[in-house]
Amino acid sequence: MAVNNRMFLKYLYGNSRIKEIFSGSSVSHAYILEGPKGSGKHTAALEIIASLVCFTRNDSESPLPLPCHECPACKKIFNNHYVDIIYIDNNDKTTLGVDQIRKIKDTLYTSPNEGSKKFYIIENAHLMTDEAQNALLLSLEEPPSFVMFFLLCESSDNLLDTIKSRAHIMKMELFKEEDIVSYVTERYGSLYDENMIKKASQNSFGTIGRTISYLENPNNPEYEIQNLAISFVENWMEHTLSETLAFVSNDIIAKKMTKNEICSMLDYSLNKIGSSMTSSNTSKQSVKKMLKIVNAINIAKEQILSNCNQMVVLYSMVLNSI
Ligand SMILES: [Zn+2]
Numbered sequence: 001m002a003v004n005n006r007m008f009l010k011y012l013y014g015n016s017r018i019k020e021i022f023s024g025s026s027v028s029h030a031y032i033l034e035g036p037k038g039s040g041k042h043t044a045a046l047e048i049i050a051s052l053v054c055f056t057r058n059d060s061e062s063p064l065p066l067p068c069h070e071c072p073a074c075k076k077i078f079n080n081h082y083v084d085i086i087y088i089d090n091n092d093k094t095t096l097g098v099d100q101i102r103k104i105k106d107t108l109y110t111s112p113n114e115g116s117k118k119f120y121i122i123e124n125a126h127l128m129t130d131e132a133q134n135a136l137l138l139s140l141e142e143p144p145s146f147v148m149f150f151l152l153c154e155s156s157d158n159l160l161d162t163i164k165s166r167a168h169i170m171k172m173e174l175f176k177e178e179d180i181v182s183y184v185t186e187r188y189g190s191l192y193d194e195n196m197i198k199k200a201s202q203n204s205f206g207t208i209g210r211t212i213s214y215l216e217n218p219n220n221p222e223y224e225i226q227n228l229a230i231s232f233v234e235n236w237m238e239h240t241l242s243e244t245l246a247f248v249s250n251d252i253i254a255k256k257m258t259k260n261e262i263c264s265m266l267d268y269s270l271n272k273i274g275s276s277m278t279s280s281n282t283s284k285q286s287v288k289k290m291l292k293i294v295n296a297i298n299i300a301k302e303q304i305l306s307n308c309n310q311m312v313v314l315y316s317m318v319l320n321s322i
Contacts, residue, residue, distance in 0.1 A: 009022070009047050009066065010047075010069045011043045011046070011047060011069075011078065012040055012043045012044055012047055013040070013175070013183050013208050014173045014175060014179075015040060015044065015172060015173045016173075017170070017171075017173070018044050018170050018172070018173075021048075021064060021168075021170070022051065022062075022064045022065070022066060023062070024063070024064065025063065026063055027048075027052070027063045027064055027148075028167065028168035029143055029147070029148055029149065030140055030143075030148065030149040030150075030151070030166055030167035030168065031045070031048065031148075031149070031150050031151070031167060031168050031169075031170060032125070032151045032153060032156055032159065032163075032164065032167045032168070032169045032170065033045060033150060033151070033152050033153070033170050033172060034153050034154070034155065034156045034169060034170065034171045034172065035154070035171060035172025035173075035174070035207075036154055036172075036174075036205055036206075036207060036210075036271045036274065037154070037207070037209065037210065037271075038204070038205075038207035038208065038209025038210035038211075038212075038213065039172035039173075039174065039206075039207040039208075039209065040172050040207070040208060040209060041152040041172055042121075042152065044170070044172065045119075045121055045150040045152065046077050046078060046085075047067060048064065048150075049077055049082075049085060049117075049119050049148075049150075050067035050069070050073070050074045050077045050078070051064045051065060051066065051067045052064070052117055052148075053073045053077070053082075053084075053114070053115040053116070053117060054067040054068050054071055054073055054074050055068070055071035055072065055073050055074075056068045056071055073114065073115060076114070082114060083113050083114055084112040084113055084114045084115065084117065084118045084119060085119045085121060086103075086104075086107065086118070086119065086120050086121070087121050087123060088100050088101065088103060088104060088120060088121070088122045088123065089122075089123035089124060090123065090124050090127050093127075094127065094260075094305075095127050095128070095129050095132075096122075096123075096124055096125070096127040096128045096129065096132055097129055097131070097132055098129065098131045098132045098135050100132065101122075101128070101132045101133075101135045101136050101139075102135060104120055104136065104139050105135070105138070105139055108139055108143065108144065108147060109144055111146065112146055116146060117146050117147070117148060118146055118147050118148070119147075119148050119149075119150065120147070120148070120149050120150070121150045121152065122136075122149065122150065122151045122152065123152055124152070124153065124154075125151035125152055125153040125159065126153035126154050126155050126156070126157075126158040126159065127158075128158075128159070130160065133159065133160045133162075133163050134160075136163065137160075137162055137163060137166070140163065140166045140167070141166065149167070151163070151167060154267075156169055172207075174205070174206030174207065174274060174275050174278045175206050175207070175208065175278070176206070176278065177201045177202060177204070177206075180201040180204055180206070180207075180208060180211050181197055181198055181201045183208065184197050184200070184201065184208070184211055184212070184215075185197055188212070188215065191215075192215050196215060196218075197211075197215065199214075199218075200212075200214040200215045200218070202230075203223060203226060203227070203230070204275075205268070205271035205272055205274065205275045206271075206274065206275030206278055207275075222264075225257075225261060225264055225265050225268060226268045228251065228252070228255075228265055228268075229265045229266075229267075229268030229269040229271075229272055230268070230272050231247075231251070232247060232248075232251070232252065232265070232269055233269050233272045233273060233276075233293070235247045236293060236318070236321070237276075237286065237289060237290070237293075241318070241319075241322065244318050245315065245318055248314050248315060248318055252265070252314060253310065253311050253314060259304055259305070259307070259310075262304050262310060262314075263301055263304055263305065266297050266300060266301050266304070267301075269293075269297055270294060270297055270298075273290045273293060273294055276290065277290060289321070292320075292321045292322075293321045295320070295321075296317045296318070296320040296321040297317060299317070299320065300313050300314065300316070300317035300320075
């Protein structure tokens with residue numbers, strides 16, 4: 001009998017491979033959860049944490065039994081009141097430096113307050129500098145038995161091999177638009193109409209989290225950049241070279257965006273390609289083109305961050321994808 005994933009873990013849709021760890025025979029002391037914004041990395045981390053401290057937990061049953069979502073510990077976790085979950089983040093900076101990571105070292109050996117375990121959730125772990133990663137390595141190598149780490153990242157490519165070898169890597173699943181529409185309609189259909197949910201799913205890049213954010217705040221200025229990225233990728237995939245170069249000139253360069261806005265637009269473009277790749281009707285030829293585009297975007301992003309001329313970088317990016 002097929003397991004109904006929606007009931008299997010209350011807050012995490014799909015992601016059957018991650019759910020498999022709940023029937024496994026061991027728990028890792030460190031997990032790397034990899035996926036774009038809104039793909040459920042936090043939810044997955046919180047479900048694992050809840051499983052470990054849930055009041056209904058029976059140690060003899062399984063290392064990671066399903067959490068009840070009802071007991072005081074579960075409720076605190078999902079309402080963000082659990083004091084033994086320590087968040088490390090970069091406060092919107094472009095990197096996550098060693099100072100933030102040192103906060104872990106300073107508190108690593110302090111016993112947990114609420115239960116028998118303490119959890120560090122490192123946000124944007126892909127932005128850690130090498131120095132920060134090396135500092136983290138010391139804590140990851142020999143943590144006290146009551147400590148667990150969750151490294152949330154958009155891509156594990158930026159993490160050092162030494163970090164990756166000490167953690168269990170789990171990739172978040174991206175969903176097809178029709179699956180998102182059906183899930184969101186079932187959960188939030190009384191709040192939003194059909195067209196709104198459909199539009200939100202088109203802006204979701206295959207993630208439930210982004211669909212819900214769009215529904216909650218469709219006028220967020222961020223969506224202007226996101227929509228631009230979606231149109232750009234569609235143009236790049238389907239139109240001629242000269243038409244795409246014209247798009248770059250008229251719709252991107254003419255907007256005189258800041259360095260961060262361009263990078264954000266390129267990130268959204270990567271997300272859009274990522275979610276298109278999961279679509280069942282994508283041909284092999286399209287996938288080949290997508291991979292070339294991904295490569296060109298990654299090179300362009302590095303050049304933009306190194307302050308190269310934006311116009312030159314964007315034109316070469318399109319030409320590089322031929
Ligand atoms: Zn519980």
